[in-house]
Amino acid sequence: MISKVWRERLAYTAMSLFVVWHTAAIIIAPAPDNSVIAVAARPVFQPYLSLFRLDNPWDFFAPSVETGAELRYVLDDARGTRHTFVPTQELSWYLPAYFWYRSWYYGIMDEIDTYAEGAAAFFCRKHAGLRPVAITFVEYQQSDFTPDDQLAGKHPTDSEFVTAKVLKRVPCPNS
Amino acid sequence: MSKLVTLTRAGRNARTALGRAWSDLWFQNLPTTPLELARIGVGMAALFHYALATPYLFELWGEAGWMPSARMLETYDPWKQSIFFYFTAPWQLLAFHLLFLFCCAALMVGWRTSWVKWIVLIGHISYNYRNPSLTYGVDKILACLLFILCLAPVGRAMSLDRVRAVRMAKLKDLTATLPPYRSPWAGACTRLLQIQMAVLFFYSAVSKLRGDDWWSGDAVWIVFTTNEHYNRFALDLLASQYWIVNLATYGTILIELAYTFLIWQRRTRPYLLAGAIFLHLMFAVLMGLFYFSFAMTMGHMSFVRPEWLTRLGLAWKRKFGDMEMIYDGRCGFCVRSMAWFLAYDGLGQIRVRDFRTNPSPLVSDAQMEKALYLVLPDGRALPGFEAYRYVVLRVPGLWWQIPFFYMPVLSRLIGHPIYNWVAANRGRLSSMLRLGLRARY
Numbered sequence: 001m002i003s004k005v006w007r008e009r010l011a012y013t014a015m016s017l018f019v020v021w022h023t024a025a026i027i028i029a030p031a032p033d034n035s036v037i038a039v040a041a042r043p044v045f046q047p048y049l050s051l052f053r054l055d056n057p058w059d060f061f062a063p064s065v066e067t068g069a070e071l072r073y074v075l076d077d078a079r080g081t082r083h084t085f086v087p088t089q090e091l092s093w094y095l096p097a098y099f100w101y102r103s104w105y106y107g108i109m110d111e112i113d114t115y116a117e118g119a120a121a122f123f124c125r126k127h128a129g130l131r132p133v134a135i136t137f138v139e140y141q142q143s144d145f146t147p148d149d150q151l152a153g154k155h156p157t158d159s160e161f162v163t164a165k166v167l168k169r170v171p172c173p174n175s
Numbered sequence: 176m177s178k179l180v181t182l183t184r185a186g187r188n189a190r191t192a193l194g195r196a197w198s199d200l201w202f203q204n205l206p207t208t209p210l211e212l213a214r215i216g217v218g219m220a221a222l223f224h225y226a227l228a229t230p231y232l233f234e235l236w237g238e239a240g241w242m243p244s245a246r247m248l249e250t251y252d253p254w255k256q257s258i259f260f261y262f263t264a265p266w267q268l269l270a271f272h273l274l275f276l277f278c279c280a281a282l283m284v285g286w287r288t289s290w291v292k293w294i295v296l297i298g299h300i301s302y303n304y305r306n307p308s309l310t311y312g313v314d315k316i317l318a319c320l321l322f323i324l325c326l327a328p329v330g331r332a333m334s335l336d337r338v339r340a341v342r343m344a345k346l347k348d349l350t351a352t353l354p355p356y357r358s359p360w361a362g363a364c365t366r367l368l369q370i371q372m373a374v375l376f377f378y379s380a381v382s383k384l385r386g387d388d389w390w391s392g393d394a395v396w397i398v399f400t401t402n403e404h405y406n407r408f409a410l411d412l413l414a415s416q417y418w419i420v421n422l423a424t425y426g427t428i429l430i431e432l433a434y435t436f437l438i439w440q441r442r443t444r445p446y447l448l449a450g451a452i453f454l455h456l457m458f459a460v461l462m463g464l465f466y467f468s469f470a471m472t473m474g475h476m477s478f479v480r481p482e483w484l485t486r487l488g489l490a491w492k493r494k495f496g497d498m499e500m501i502y503d504g505r506c507g508f509c510v511r512s513m514a515w516f517l518a519y520d521g522l523g524q525i526r527v528r529d530f531r532t533n534p535s536p537l538v539s540d541a542q543m544e545k546a547l548y549l550v551l552p553d554g555r556a557l558p559g560f561e562a563y564r565y566v567v568l569r570v571p572g573l574w575w576q577i578p579f580f581y582m583p584v585l586s587r588l589i590g591h592p593i594y595n596w597v598a599a600n601r602g603r604l605s606s607m608l609r610l611g612l613r614a615r616y
Contacts, residue, residue: 012202015202015359019201019363019366023367023370026370026374030378047254050252050255051254052322053299053303053304058382059379060312062382062383062389063384064387064394065388065394065397065398066401068400068401068405070402088402097231100228100235100309103311104241104308104309107307111308115308117246118242118246145400150411156401156402157405
């Protein structure tokens with residue numbers, strides 16, 4: 001039977017060890033990969049950080065603010081007609097759905113090989129009425145937009161500030 | 176020999192001083208109130224966020240949605256677990272989602288907090304890992320805050336758990352009070368939450384300093400030109416007054432950096448806290464990042480000093496003065512109702528008087544036979560429904576009842592007859608209650 005004093009000491013030691021461990025983990029998590037200490041310590045903390053979703057770089061809008069990009073997709077139907085869709089235009093800025101969809105669209109643009117198939121299947125199902133054959137994903141990348149452009153009444157998504165890049169064409173699953 | 180003794184004593188003193196400093200840093204005997212503010216906010220944010228996801232549940236996380244689990248498991252990491260990986264039918268996802276929403280609501284109001292908080296954490300991580308393409312900054316912050324709240328002894332103040340505990344004490348004696356909960360572990364968890372916020376701001380500032388847009392002072396301009404955060408009003412203003420862009424860009428870095436180092440000092444903390452909240456208010460209003468800003472602000476709540484809240488409570492109490500509720504101590508139903516009601520009075524604004532044992536000089540016994548009375552500091556006495564109506568608006572723990580008591584016309588139209596019926600039948604209700612209790616035990 002452990003005495004009350006020893007139980008308290010044990011609890012105090014355990015609490016102290018935990019706060020040190022957790023503090024070290026949350027400091028190591030966002031540390032740059034070229035730091036010798038971070039590289040050495042990361043394998044120790046990684047399972048803990050991953051399991052509890054604590055592994056975050058905390059680099060909001062950094063190191064540089066990316067100029068905007070927009071996902072569009074072109075649907076080819078059975079008759080050979082092409083339909084262009086701008087999915088972000090269907091979303092309300094005030095609802096969380098906007099952020100989920102937008103995150104997903106970024107995911108598609110950033111990792112097209114990972115997400116293209118699932119996304120194509122989803123959009124093919126969504127527009128089943130058009131009898132889709134394939135979906136082509138296109139990224140519209142914004143370029144620099146200056147204060148003078150704004151004062152001249154232009155918009156950052158005007159065609160002169162945007163370049164289109166075809167990402168991938170994916171056949172619809174049942175076509 | 177004496178040198179050895181001196182050295183030993185110095186070593187012992189140093190060890191004691193270090194031990195004390197360590198305890199002061201981590202294990203101060205603190206109340207949970209700052210953590211409770213974070214709990215309420217995090218619960219509310221998660222409830223609102225995921226409740227709005229319900230119509231898209233199967234699209235976002237379902238098998239037939241954006242990310243089939245087979246594709247997800249291609250890059251399987253055993254440490255990135257999601258409970259959804261083990262679901263085999265859509266109803267399981269729906270059932271868990273409903274349970275999760277219920278637990279978010281329970282976390283917000285502090286009902287059975289000790290276990291619902293774990294379901295909220297497991298659920299939040301599961302949603303994140305089931306479809307990582309959906310997650311953004313706020314999901315990461317929420318996970319970090321939730322994890323610490325799970326470890327913390329939350330639910331001991333500003334919660335239904337606290338109300339239940341106070342009610343139990345009041346059922347034995349209506350004048351009983353429970354001392355506020357304090358513990359060294361509450362102090363440690365508050366410190367962990369504070370360190371989390373400081374680390375977040377530090378890395379956020381440092382990573383910005385590595386970028387050219389931030390160095391040159393143009394970052395804020397670029398943010399508002401992206402289609403995602405396009406704001407015509409802001410861009411028109413910034414284009415004509417470009418110095419605001421520089422000011423906002425450098426100001427953001429300055430607040431983030433200063434926060435990391437100056438938030439710890441007693442004198443500078445209020446300014447840094449105000450600066451950080453102002454920053455998030457701007458993110459919310461100008462960039463539409465409401466959910467993100469709200470979650471961050473809840474994290475900053477860990478820096479709210481318990482004594483600020485105590486002072487605020489005292490000021491509130493002073494403003495409205497002491498109120499005295501006079502009740503019928505012979506009526507079991509009335510005593511039980513009073514115990515419930517008073518359990519919400521966390522600031523102790525209401526005193527109670529049993530007119531049977533301690534008659535009031537202001538309200539006659541004949542009046543008291545008909546209804547409960549509330550005596551205000553200016554000597555006015557409000558009967559029955561009007562007494563409750565007055566109290567509900569002035570006792571913060573009862574604010575949730577405001578919609579019932581202050582619905583124009585309807586509240587009084589329905590409230591008065593209901594109260595009068597209950598008051599007239601309180602003897603019968605007490606007997607029923609006693610019978611009910613006898614049947615139970």
